[in-house]
Amino acid sequence: MHKGITFEGFHAGDRFATGRRTITEHDIMQFVALVGLTEPLFLDMEYIRNESLYGERIAPGSLTFGMAEGLTVQTGIIHGTGLAFVGIDRMKLCGPVKVNDTIQVDIEVLDTKPVPARGGGIVRYRHWVKNQRGETVMEYDVARLIRGSVEEKQQN
16 A cells, blocks of 8 residues: 555646654764765764864765655655665765755656556656755656556556
């Protein structure tokens, strides 16, 4: 059973906003340890203070992306209707996410393409990840295979 929006319900120009999430130092340290990003940029406070671009701990871009995708899922728009993550067309990191920054994602449907053989279609979205000041810190386009409606399946 699904509660998300089916393929037919998405249209170019549709917009959605996620909830917010504050990125903590614990989040960064756990993520860095989990995926093995053992760079001084993330682990060594002396290096961070004295040699990094920002002088304070920042989140890896991959953590920001993961959190943004989690926030997207939490909206419920693809709950039970998202069949596959097809790919990322582009990604731009526009600024740092620092400890205690709060991110939110604005999402816009770029286009849709029916794929009847897969029981739905491909939906391409643009995501703008913004911090608590409304500054875009990451922007990316993603494509997902989305389940079609039951009525659509019965017609095919």
